[in-house]
Amino acid sequence: MPAAKKTAAKKTAAKKTVAKKAAKVSRTDAIALLTADHKRVKKMFKQFDKMKEDGASADKQALAQQICAELTLHAEVEEQIFYPATREAIDDDDMLNEAEVEHASAKDLIAQIESGDPSDPLWDAKVTVLGEYIDHHVEEEEGEMFRKARKAKMDLEALGQQIAAMKQSRDGAQQMTPPPAPKQAAKKSGKASADARL
Numbered sequence: 001m002p003a004a005k006k007t008a009a010k011k012t013a014a015k016k017t018v019a020k021k022a023a024k025v026s027r028t029d030a031i032a033l034l035t036a037d038h039k040r041v042k043k044m045f046k047q048f049d050k051m052k053e054d055g056a057s058a059d060k061q062a063l064a065q066q067i068c069a070e071l072t073l074h075a076e077v078e079e080q081i082f083y084p085a086t087r088e089a090i091d092d093d094d095m096l097n098e099a100e101v102e103h104a105s106a107k108d109l110i111a112q113i114e115s116g117d118p119s120d121p122l123w124d125a126k127v128t129v130l131g132e133y134i135d136h137h138v139e140e141e142e143g144e145m146f147r148k149a150r151k152a153k154m155d156l157e158a159l160g161q162q163i164a165a166m167k168q169s170r171d172g173a174q175q176m177t178p179p180p181a182p183k184q185a186a187k188k189s190g191k192a193s194a195d196a197r198l
C-alpha cells in the first residue's frame with residue numbers, strides 16, 4: 001500500500017477508536033449528569049462573582065437562591081441514589097463518609113444564605129465561601145469518586161435514569177409550589193426548609 005494510503009487508513013482507524021470511546025461514555029449516565037450539574041453551578045458562581053461588586057441586591061439574591069436550589073437537589077440525588085450505589089460497588093467508606101460530611105457543611109452555608117440578607121456584609125462572603133467549598137468537593141468527586149465508580153462497572157445508565165426521574169419529580173413539585181413567603185417568614189423557616197429538602 002502506498003505511504004499516503006497507509007496514513008489515511010491509520011487516520012480512519014484512529015477516528016473510529018475515538019468514536020468508540022466517546023460512545024462508551026453516555027451523556028445520560030449518572031456521572032455525566034452529575035458532572036453537567038457541577039459545570040452549571042460553577043458557571044453560576046462565576047456569574048455571582050462578577051455581580052458581587054455592583055450588582056443589584058435583588059439580582060444577587062435571585063442568583064444565590066438559584067445556586068442553593070441547584071446544589072440542594074444535586075446533593076439529594078447524590079445522597080439518595082449515587083452515593084449508596086457507589087458505597088456498595090467500591091470498598092472505600094472513608095471517601096463516601098467524607099463526601100457526606102462535606103455535604104452537611106455545605107447545607108449549613110446554604111441555609112444561612114437562603115435565610116440571610118444580601119445587605120449583611122457577610123452575605124456575599126458566604127456565597128463566595130460556598131463556591132470555594134463546592135469547588136473542592138467537586139474536585140474530589142470528579143478526580144477520585146467518579147473515576148473509581150467508572151472502574152467498578154456500576155450500572156451508571158440505570159442510575160442516570162433514576163437521577164433524571166428524581167430531578168424531574170422535584171422540578172415539577174417546585175413549579176407547583178407557591179411563590180416564596182415574605183422575607184420575615186423565609187428567615188424563620190430558612191434552615192428547616194433547607195434541611196427538609198436535603
Ligand SMILES: [Fe+2]
Nearest residue numbers: 078099137141
Ligand atoms: Fe457531592
Ligand SMILES: [Fe+2]
Nearest residue numbers: 034074078141
Ligand atoms: Fe457532586
